[in-house]
Amino acid sequence: FAFPNAEKSDLPVFAMNYSRIQVPFEITLWVLLASFAKIGFHIYHKVTFWVPESCLLISIGLMVGAIMHAVHEEPPSVLSYNIFFLYILPPMVLDSGYFMPTRPFFENIGTVLWFAVVGTLWNSIGVGMSLYGVCQIGALEVQDINLQENLLFASIISAVDPVAVLNVFEDVSVNEQLYIVVFGESLFSDAVTVVLYNMFTFVAEMPVVETVDVFLGVAKFFVVGLGGLAFGLVFGFVASFTTRFTSNVREIEPLFIFMYSYLAYLVAELFNISSIMAIVTCALTMKYYVEENVTQRSCTTIRHVVKMLSSISETLIFFFLGVVTITTEHEWNWGYILFTLLFAFLWRGLGILVLTQIINPFRTIPFNFKDQFMLGYSGLRGAVTFALVFTLPDHIVRKKLFVTATICIILFTVFIQGISIRPLVEFINVRRTNRNLDTINVEVHSRLMEHAIAGIEDICGQWGHYYWKDKFMKFNNQILRKILIKDNQAESSIVALYKKLELQNAMEILDTVSEGTSTAPSVISLRKEKGPGKPKRKFVAADLRKMHDILSKNMYKIRQQTTEYTTKHSLPNDSHTKEILIRRHGTIRRSLRELCVCVCVYHSESKTKLTTSLFLSDNGEDETLSGGGYPSAPRSRIGQPSRSSSRVSLPLRRLDTLTEVSSSAGVDLVDERSGGRGRAGGRGKSRLNSSSSDSRVPAPPCHFDSSEVFHGNRDSMPEQEEPLSLSVTWAEEPSDHDDSSTQNPLLRRPRWNPVKPKNP
């Protein structure tokens, strides 16, 4: 409202025009408020541990709604059908699709689709029919709801959103199959629900339904689903193809991803086929090829933006839910609502049981009852359900009743199931380890054994499914990759992995390690107590308990990678994988040009092939430096000190220290290391390769030292006692490197040098 200055026509010096900005302003405020709330939740870790984020968001929404109600304010009526389907839903679905762990997904695709599609259908039809039956009971005054409307309502409340549950699953490390089924189910049940929703809304308008309509409905279902798939694939491939040429427009690379996926969505909407399927398929296809074509930073940007957008969408929906709960007028019908709740649970439980029985024979690892229970229990309803019911067309007479019932079921499942699932899961999954204090070594050895077995299994490959996968991979390598990926070199998967995992972030890990923990003191004490004549320690029961604790919390679980793709609310956490890879990797060759700061090249005059040298290869000439000859001066560019000055200048190397190496003449660093362990600061300079004269090292000493020494000690301690040790070192990469020729940091072909035992 402008200030009342109607009579005068002077220039208003100060005026407010709220109505103009109202809608975007309020939306922004909401999103901001919800984000503050998220910050608040995470301050105290226990809160998010016990209460899923969706609960918290709804609670905030409820509070805001209460406030609004108190001041008699109306919530902005932003949530309309179009807004939801065109703007709010796509980011959420893109997020699910993009972060879908592809390998487990495809390995279990039959199961996932079975539970998601057939399960949702089962639920919708079951609940719909039962409710229709209930409606015939006169006492409940709901006779005017006909079958179509019941089915419509039932399909809406069958959309499952088990996000909150995935968090818990990850912590308790349920088996991978269960995890991926739950994850996939959320995605596809949304798709199915939307299809059913559209179908039934259409049908609800028809006065009479004939059998031919039923058949048409089924046919439409398939057309819609497969059509969505096809569209998604097409757009995915086009997007991948485009990114092949984007080397010169790095800054807008992420834009292509988003535009293409959104286009896929919209075009699918245009033809009335399943847009969710389209966008998911598009994301899945794109991800694989695009992540190879674009720069690391674009990759990161894409991931972050996807997460951000979906976070906004979900926040808005839940918020809205909370507000609407308080501010709209509800139509409350005890009978209908209670029966809804009852049937929803009943049919889900039944559905899971029946479906599992049918599919178990086809699975290599069948689901036992515990799994089935968890599957059933993870049927939380969430954002999509609410949005769908809220945007029901108004000609549905009992819309308010539906809204009320839906809100009830959402609140119930999210709060009660969401909060109780963690204790339940832990109760069911009670580890029956004998807390026998004598079994530290059993724990260690059995974990080793498990890793060994897992490794052997991986070597053998998946005997069942691997035929198709292999065929696809052949097709992929021979044809698709050539078209869709630029500079296509058949690279080893480890390289691809490294690229994906952004090794520069490895430094972050080291940072957190060296800062937070008691590394420094322990290192010092370490140096003192080394030596064979150490007295034997006696271990008290408390010590042993602590050890058990450490072991159970910190030992790497088998096949970490699946559970790292966790929730909707955070980016995939691959720090463990990174840790493992960092430690493991033997020789890595890097491109000369990419290398910044100190590059120390070990060359051994005598036998180069034994040493782990970071041989800097330049796009293909990757042969070892035989004798003498340092590579030509690395054009070492110091990465931006602004980002993490300490990090950038840290040279961390991997040494395979063999006796050969330490005895050979020309090795500089090794000598330094074995000799000068306690040396402070100025290592940077001294390590420099004579030819890398242009590297300027702003080495902030203490940081450098602690981790360097840390590494030094960790790795070089065994150095003396054993002729063999694998310690990891590698050179830092520039964080902002954007060389046009090789956009991805360094890793070309890692060479594996087998650690040859030489006899001392």
Add this chain to the structure above:
Amino acid sequence: MGSTNSTLSKIPNVEELMRETGFSPAHIVRLYDRFESLDKEKTGHLRPEDFGAINRLAMNPIGDRIIGAFFSSGQDTVDFHSFVRILAHFRPAENNRPRDPSLPEPVNSRISKLKFAFQLYDLDKDGKISRAELLQVLRSMMEMQVTEEQLESIADRTIQEADLDRDDAISFEEFRKVPLGDTLTLTQQRVASK
């Protein structure tokens, strides 16, 4: 299956291999396919970097040790026979056949699995797991935030529990005595179901 036979005929000495390892023809064929798919350059031998192509193995904390176990005695290639022989350690056992004591220990017995595991620790092949070797393995299996001290105490305790002759190292005999029964049977089932 026709293709089974044709593939089998490609493998030299396949009957002896089957007898030695106890794999069925179908198993051997599958393993051969797997071997070929790993051996990208079709040399008939696998080198360590070929194992590197297996993504999941790369993320295994002791992946490189497992790979190393295939390349025993200083060789840097492994042919199909050795490949299969090592995998045979993990072939699921047939428990119901009474063992003829005169025959050599079956390839996939508990002892062989334990020997394999022992190899994973004992990189310098001196027949003992020294404290330092144990420490290395521990370090690779634990997250990075575990301090050196904690690792050391765990290693000490591990040795203490198993080390009967007080030489501060675990020999194979001592390793055998560790009650690992559950793990072995569980894991056998997993490999079998594949």
